[in-house]
Amino acid sequence: MTERSEVALQRAQPQFARRTGPRPTQLWQLELRGTLARRRALIIKLAFPLVLVIPLVTTGAPPFFAAMLLTVLISMVGTIGTGVTITRARGSGWLDRLAVLPLPAWRVSLELFFAGWLVDALQATLVLVVIAIAERPDAATLATTLLLALAALAFSGSIGLGIAALTDHPGEAMLYLAVVLAPLLFLSGLFTGVPAGGLRYWIAQILPFSYLDEGFQVLLGGNPPYGDPMAFLIAAIIFLAISVAAAASLGRAVLARTG
Amino acid sequence: MARLLSSLSELSLTEPWLVADGLSRRYRNGRGVGPVSLQVRPGEVQALVGPNGSGKTTLLRCLATRTRPGTGTVAWFGQHNREQARSRLGVVFDATAHADELSARQNLAFFGTARKAARDLWEPALEAAAVAELGSEPVSRLSYGMRRRVLLAEALVGDPALLLLDEPTLGLDVSGCQWLAEALHARAQLGLATCISTNDTDFVEQVATRVCFLVDGEAVRDAPLAALLAELGGTREIQLSYRGSSPINSVRAVTGVERAAEVEGGLLILGRQRDGLIPAILATLGDLDLHLVDLKVRDPGLADCFLQLTGRALHD
Numbered sequence: 001m002t003e004r005s006e007v008a009l010q011r012a013q014p015q016f017a018r019r020t021g022p023r024p025t026q027l028w029q030l031e032l033r034g035t036l037a038r039r040r041a042l043i044i045k046l047a048f049p050l051v052l053v054i055p056l057v058t059t060g061a062p063p064f065f066a067a068m069l070l071t072v073l074i075s076m077v078g079t080i081g082t083g084v085t086i087t088r089a090r091g092s093g094w095l096d097r098l099a100v101l102p103l104p105a106w107r108v109s110l111e112l113f114f115a116g117w118l119v120d121a122l123q124a125t126l127v128l129v130v131i132a133i134a135e136r137p138d139a140a141t142l143a144t145t146l147l148l149a150l151a152a153l154a155f156s157g158s159i160g161l162g163i164a165a166l167t168d169h170p171g172e173a174m175l176y177l178a179v180v181l182a183p184l185l186f187l188s189g190l191f192t193g194v195p196a197g198g199l200r201y202w203i204a205q206i207l208p209f210s211y212l213d214e215g216f217q218v219l220l221g222g223n224p225p226y227g228d229p230m231a232f233l234i235a236a237i238i239f240l241a242i243s244v245a246a247a248a249s250l251g252r253a254v255l256a257r258t259g
Numbered sequence: 260m261a262r263l264l265s266s267l268s269e270l271s272l273t274e275p276w277l278v279a280d281g282l283s284r285r286y287r288n289g290r291g292v293g294p295v296s297l298q299v300r301p302g303e304v305q306a307l308v309g310p311n312g313s314g315k316t317t318l319l320r321c322l323a324t325r326t327r328p329g330t331g332t333v334a335w336f337g338q339h340n341r342e343q344a345r346s347r348l349g350v351v352f353d354a355t356a357h358a359d360e361l362s363a364r365q366n367l368a369f370f371g372t373a374r375k376a377a378r379d380l381w382e383p384a385l386e387a388a389a390v391a392e393l394g395s396e397p398v399s400r401l402s403y404g405m406r407r408r409v410l411l412a413e414a415l416v417g418d419p420a421l422l423l424l425d426e427p428t429l430g431l432d433v434s435g436c437q438w439l440a441e442a443l444h445a446r447a448q449l450g451l452a453t454c455i456s457t458n459d460t461d462f463v464e465q466v467a468t469r470v471c472f473l474v475d476g477e478a479v480r481d482a483p484l485a486a487l488l489a490e491l492g493g494t495r496e497i498q499l500s501y502r503g504s505s506p507i508n509s510v511r512a513v514t515g516v517e518r519a520a521e522v523e524g525g526l527l528i529l530g531r532q533r534d535g536l537i538p539a540i541l542a543t544l545g546d547l548d549l550h551l552v553d554l555k556v557r558d559p560g561l562a563d564c565f566l567q568l569t570g571r572a573l574h575d
Contacts, residue, residue, distance in 0.1 A: 023368030030358045030369045037360035037397070093354025100325050101373045102346035 027098070027108060031115035046123055049073055053127045056220075057134040063222025068190045070127060071213040074149055075185060077123055078156025079163070079177045082116045086164035086254060087173045099255045109161065109251030110244070117150075117157050124149040128219075137219045144232050145215035151236040152208040154243035156181075158250070165253035185209055208239040267420065267450060270336055270347075275300045276421050276452045277322060281331035284317050285476070292317040292476040294331055299421070299452045299469075304443055306463040306484075307456040308565065309473030310573055315456040316353070316425055318473065322454060323350045323423040335421065346375070349419030353426050355406040359399035363390055363409040366398060367416065376417025388412035389438065404430040415442060422446065422453040428462045440465045458573055460561040464488075470561065474569050484561070491559040491567065495532050497540065498557075500525040503549025513539050520572040525553075527572050529563050 024030040036042060052073055056066040089095050089112070098108050128146050131137070163176045185191070187200060188209035195201050204210040211232055217223075270276065275298035283293025292314030299305045307315040320326040321333060324341040335344030357366045363385060371381045385391040388408040390401075398406060407430040414422060422443075428436050443453055443466045457463060463470060464484065471481040480487070494517065499506075507526060510519045515536045518529040530536050537556065544551055565573040 023365050024358075024361070025368055025372035027369065027373075030361065030365070033365070034358040034360045089356075093352060093356035096325060096352050096354065097350075097356055100323055100345060100348060100350040101370070102342075102348075102375070103373055104342065 027103070027111035028115040028118075031112060032118055035115070035119050042119075045119065046126060049077070049123050049127045050130060053130045057131055061220075063217045063220040064193075066220050067213050067216035067222065070216050071152070071188075071190055071209050072185060073127075074124055074152050074212060075156045075181055075209055076177075077120050078117075078153040079160040079181055080174065081120050081160065082113060082157040083160030083163040083173045083177050084170045085116055086112060086161065087168060087170045090164070090168055090257065091170070095255060105251035105255045106248040107251070109254050110248045113154075113157050113161060113244075113247040116160075117154055120153045120157070121150050124153055131216075131219050135219055135221060140229055141215070141218055144229050144236070145212070145219055147236040148208065148212045148215045148232060151239035151243070152212045154247075155208045155239050158243040158246040159184075161247055161250045161254055165250055165257060168257070188213060208235070211235050211239075270301070270420060272301050272450060274337055276336050277305075277454065278334040279318075279322060279328075279331065280334075282318070282321055282328045282333060283330045284321055284326060284328050290314070290476065291329075292321070292473070293328070295471075295473075295476075295478045296331075297471055297478065297481055299454050301420075301452055302447050302450045303468045304447055304453045304455065304466050305469045305471065306467035307454065307471050307473060308458060308460065308463055308561065308573070310458060310571070312475075313473040314476035315458075315473050317476075319423055319425050319454065319456040320352070323348065323352075325350070325352070344421075347420040349374070349414035349417075349422040351410050351414045351424045351427065353429065355403065355410055355430075357398040357406065357409065360397050362396055363394045363398055363401070363412075366409065367394075367413050370413040371416050374417050374419065380416055384412040384416035385409075387415070387438070387442065389434070404432060404435060407431060408435060411439060411442075418446065418449065418451060420451055422451070424453070424455045424457075426457050426459075427455050428457060428459045436462060460565075460573065464561050472565055472568060474571070480568055487561065487564045488559075491529075491564055493532050494559050494563065494567075495530055495536070496557050496559045496563045497528040497530060497537070498522075498525060498553075498555040499528065499540075499544075499551065500553035501544070501549045501551050503547070506544055506547050506549060509543045509547060510540060513543055515539070518566045518570055520566055520570065522572045522574060527563075527566060529559060529566050 024033050052069060056069065125146065128142065128149065132142055159180055160177065163173050163180065167173050167176060184207060187203045188207045189204045190209060190213050194204040194210055215232065277299040279295055279297050281294045281296055285291035290312065295318060307318055309315050317326065321328045324345055332339060336347060367381050367385060382391065385394045388411060390405055390408045390412060393401060393405060398409060427439055431439060440462065446453055467484045469481065470484050470487055472479045505521055507519050507521055510516055510526060510528060515531045515533050516528055517531060520527050562573045
């Protein structure tokens, strides 16, 4: 190497360090930075909910249908994002590598889940930003619905993790996810509304999608039997906690399965 | 070095660090491995050698804590706790899975942190593997061989007490194999243990202290490398390439021929060295309706040892 090129290299080093940024030392950082580095995939990932939400809010679609579509979208983003990503990671041998590190299985699972959830949360936030600009709802309803969306994403993500513990094939995971998600969405009252009483009413109370659906309806100018915002807030926090606990407890099952 | 000595001081240097006792892992199709018993002691390089499908990868996955044995036990550093053992293991499987969009440095930062290797060891690990120059490139842009080097650097960083490598020379060029051989020698001199699974017998002859031959999932021989090679004293390996029908039965009947096996494009013969052995084989071939293309004679190696033991060629 010539003296000139050595000097050039030395000058380039700090620039390169700045461009690469701090090195990821935790799994969730590695996963998140990996996702952010796939620029084209990231743009598509962030753009596709907008393709759905912008026509819905600008054409005055009926709130019941618009909320249903957005809730289905959020639930699918969460389940597919986590379930398919993890089955792919198993197929590539990535989970094999993680499984033999001195990291507890619950932590590996939780960090994979968290990294996926952060990107999904960005998608959901963009959806709500569009709604906020178009509908100008009050801040409390917007914040509560955002929290519900994040909780629903986490809940869906934990379902995705559960499915990833059952299969090694991304295509098969998609089928399983549809089989699990469709009845849950139905029971959440997305397609028919929540009955005033009976078993279906109580089942809807323990599913985050029913709360999110109602939140979206309120944001979009609908008039659902919207309950106390505080109750929705508490429900969102409980669903988040349950999802995190489920993601951690599924760690062993997700890693134990060898591709 | 001080850090290494401090971590080794917690381990027994007289007891084996890895003990598999009656380990068996069979799949539904009957393939798999076991029962196998073996030990790896400090400073040893144990090689698991066998043809494709012999069960060496399954065995290595069990030893690397990745797969639970169906029956039998594995103890790491005198304990059966897999989670505890992982803090002292470095493992490389055949897949080169990384966070592909990130650089080798970024990947190594994660693996180094997870394995509690000090930060000042990360860069030297990449330099030793000759990937430091490309260390800021996304791993996806590296060649297969370079990705294998990154993988090995991630496993070697921090000098794990027990290193388990599946097909370590896969994708490596000559200089890569030489680097890895030197790294394993250096580890052995420090008293660290290594277990490799491979059918690259040239590499095994360079680095191994013990060899366990596997056939159809069973260990047919586990002995020091030197002892195995000594058993071949006075023999010669003869490789025949020919066109025509196989002369294997006629060759086996030649006095001095101990083993013969068909390999791709020819015949591998192990014969007791004596005057007239080669002419006798050539005379036998002359009586047959075949066209001899090539004949090579060389000192026997580990592959011949496998042939002598099993009657089967290690490589097709």
